[in-house]
Amino acid sequence: MVKIVLSSVIATATNGVKEHAVSASTLREALDQLFATFGDALRNKVVDDSGNLRRLLNIYVNGKNIRFLDQLDTKLSQEDEVAILPSVSGG
Numbered sequence: 245m246v247k248i249v250l251s252s253v254i255a256t257a258t259n260g261v262k263e264h265a266v267s268a269s270t271l272r273e274a275l276d277q278l279f280a281t282f283g284d285a286l287r288n289k290v291v292d293d294s295g296n297l298r299r300l301l302n303i304y305v306n307g308k309n310i311r312f313l314d315q316l317d318t319k320l321s322q323e324d325e326v327a328i329l330p331s332v333s334g335g
Contacts, residue, residue: 257285
Protein backbone atom coordinates (compact mmCIF):
# COMPACT_ATOMS: atom_id res chain seq x y z
CA MET A 245 0.00 0.00 0.00
CA VAL A 246 1.06 3.58 -0.68
CA LYS A 247 1.09 5.66 2.49
CA ILE A 248 -0.25 9.21 2.14
CA VAL A 249 0.69 11.68 4.85
CA LEU A 250 -1.28 14.91 5.16
CA SER A 251 -0.22 18.09 6.94
CA SER A 252 -2.44 19.41 9.71
CA VAL A 253 -3.74 22.16 7.41
CA ILE A 254 -4.80 19.62 4.77
CA ALA A 255 -6.17 17.24 7.42
CA THR A 256 -8.85 19.80 8.30
CA ALA A 257 -10.65 18.41 5.23
CA THR A 258 -10.32 14.79 6.44
CA ASN A 259 -11.74 15.21 9.95
CA GLY A 260 -8.20 15.12 11.32
CA VAL A 261 -7.00 11.99 9.54
CA LYS A 262 -3.31 12.59 8.79
CA GLU A 263 -2.37 9.22 7.27
CA HIS A 264 -4.22 7.05 4.81
CA ALA A 265 -3.12 4.05 2.73
CA VAL A 266 -4.21 3.38 -0.86
CA SER A 267 -3.34 0.92 -3.58
CA ALA A 268 -2.37 2.89 -6.69
CA SER A 269 0.21 2.84 -9.47
CA THR A 270 0.31 6.61 -10.07
CA LEU A 271 -0.06 9.69 -7.92
CA ARG A 272 -3.20 10.66 -9.83
CA GLU A 273 -4.82 7.31 -8.95
CA ALA A 274 -3.78 7.69 -5.31
CA LEU A 275 -5.30 11.17 -5.11
CA ASP A 276 -8.51 10.00 -6.80
CA GLN A 277 -8.87 7.30 -4.15
CA LEU A 278 -8.16 9.82 -1.42
CA PHE A 279 -10.80 12.18 -2.83
CA ALA A 280 -13.31 9.30 -3.10
CA THR A 281 -12.77 8.58 0.59
CA PHE A 282 -12.73 12.13 1.95
CA GLY A 283 -14.79 14.06 -0.61
CA ASP A 284 -14.81 17.43 -2.29
CA ALA A 285 -13.50 19.38 0.71
CA LEU A 286 -10.16 17.61 0.33
CA ARG A 287 -10.25 17.74 -3.47
CA ASN A 288 -10.73 21.53 -3.33
CA LYS A 289 -7.70 21.94 -1.04
CA VAL A 290 -5.43 19.88 -3.32
CA VAL A 291 -6.48 20.55 -6.93
CA ASP A 292 -8.22 23.33 -8.84
CA ASP A 293 -11.36 22.99 -10.99
CA SER A 294 -9.24 21.75 -13.90
CA GLY A 295 -7.67 19.00 -11.79
CA ASN A 296 -4.29 20.69 -11.60
CA LEU A 297 -2.31 20.78 -8.39
CA ARG A 298 -2.88 24.00 -6.45
CA ARG A 299 0.04 26.40 -6.79
CA LEU A 300 0.73 26.82 -3.08
CA LEU A 301 0.82 23.09 -2.36
CA ASN A 302 3.72 20.66 -2.56
CA ILE A 303 3.52 16.91 -2.95
CA TYR A 304 6.53 14.73 -2.29
CA VAL A 305 7.02 11.08 -3.20
CA ASN A 306 9.69 9.55 -1.00
CA GLY A 307 11.01 13.04 -0.26
CA LYS A 308 11.18 14.17 -3.91
CA ASN A 309 8.98 17.04 -5.10
CA ILE A 310 6.66 15.81 -7.87
CA ARG A 311 7.26 19.05 -9.79
CA PHE A 312 10.68 17.56 -10.62
CA LEU A 313 9.26 14.10 -11.36
CA ASP A 314 6.24 13.35 -13.58
CA GLN A 315 3.91 15.54 -11.49
CA LEU A 316 0.49 13.88 -11.09
CA ASP A 317 1.57 11.06 -13.42
CA THR A 318 4.45 10.08 -11.12
CA LYS A 319 4.61 6.29 -10.83
CA LEU A 320 4.16 4.78 -7.38
CA SER A 321 5.28 1.50 -5.83
CA GLN A 322 3.58 -0.28 -2.97
CA GLU A 323 6.03 0.92 -0.30
CA ASP A 324 6.11 4.58 -1.36
CA GLU A 325 5.23 7.47 0.92
CA VAL A 326 3.42 10.53 -0.43
CA ALA A 327 3.43 13.73 1.64
CA ILE A 328 1.00 16.57 0.88
CA LEU A 329 2.16 19.85 2.38
CA PRO A 330 1.33 23.54 1.96
CA SER A 331 4.13 25.75 0.66
CA VAL A 332 5.99 27.70 3.30
CA SER A 333 6.64 31.35 2.64
CA GLY A 334 7.51 34.40 4.60
CA GLY A 335 9.78 37.31 4.76
